Amino acid sequence: RKRDYEGFLCSLLLPAESRTSAFALRAFNMCPFQIKDSITQKTTGLMRMQFWREAVEDIYCDNPPHQPVATELWRAVKRHNLTKMWFMKIIDEREKNLDDRAYRNIQELETYAENTQSALLYLTLEMLGVRDIHADHAASHIGKAQGIVTCLRATPYHSTRKKVFLPMDICMLHGVSQEDFIRGKQEKNVRDVIYDIASQAHIHLEHARSFSKKVPVKAYPAFFCTVALDDYLCNMRKVDFNIFHPSLQKKSTLLPLHLYIRSWKKTY
Numbered sequence: 001r002k003r004d005y006e007g008f009l010c011s012l013l014l015p016a017e018s019r020t021s022a023f024a025l026r027a028f029n030m031c032p033f034q035i036k037d038s039i040t041q042k043t044t045g046l047m048r049m050q051f052w053r054e055a056v057e058d059i060y061c062d063n064p065p066h067q068p069v070a071t072e073l074w075r076a077v078k079r080h081n082l083t084k085m086w087f088m089k090i091i092d093e094r095e096k097n098l099d100d101r102a103y104r105n106i107q108e109l110e111t112y113a114e115n116t117q118s119a120l121l122y123l124t125l126e127m128l129g130v131r132d133i134h135a136d137h138a139a140s141h142i143g144k145a146q147g148i149v150t151c152l153r154a155t156p157y158h159s160t161r162k163k164v165f166l167p168m169d170i171c172m173l174h175g176v177s178q179e180d181f182i183r184g185k186q187e188k189n190v191r192d193v194i195y196d197i198a199s200q201a202h203i204h205l206e207h208a209r210s211f212s213k214k215v216p217v218k219a220y221p222a223f224f225c226t227v228a229l230d231d232y233l234c235n236m237r238k239v240d241f242n243i244f245h246p247s248l249q250k251k252s253t254l255l256p257l258h259l260y261i262r263s264w265k266k267t268y
Helices: 005-012 016-038 042-059 068-080 084-096 106-127 133-153 155-160 168-173 178-182 188-210 217-223 226-238 255-265
Strands: none
Touching (some): 005 226, 005 255, 016 068, 106 217, 133 188
């Protein structure tokens, strides 16, 4: 609820038998995710990643470590027969991301998103008892959109710490340097970089929706995270892609209502 508010709200809309497991999955996801921002030395980060790698191995050997998240995750794995590979992909990708460097190109950011956000959605689908190629295809695109939006949303925060992770190829295309973001510049070429990256997220969402009729309705609750993505992209258009606009940093008070409407309409 504190660290992944949107994920928490989305999990509330899952069927009762999957809800507890979804909370465990979200809590697990936050553990490797937070490591990067909580360390000063990469070695410490690698040790913490190794703890979670061994924890997952132990969970699948029916011997979870005495740690609250690991215990709940073990119950979820037992209850839903979850695939170990997705947990390992999340940890491996977060570990690679400990290096403080920008993504070389949009494809590199999409690969990171696929192995983290999409992997999380594949596990959520398994919790819902959905094993379907079209649902997996939608999860792949929605996860990529979520990864791109997360990168954009974190840009003002990272800029205050003199770090920029936005894809270098798009920055170079518009003649924008990392220093421009660190200084919080709002010139047109800076906004063009944000527009290009945001457009890629929008394309992934549209693609995921283009074959929604082939996706089992049972899978839809896994994809309600699209509500928050739509909200953010819409708000960004309103401020003409000024990533530093204060309104983009506010929590959406209407999000619970929008989520409820989306679940009632049974769409994603």
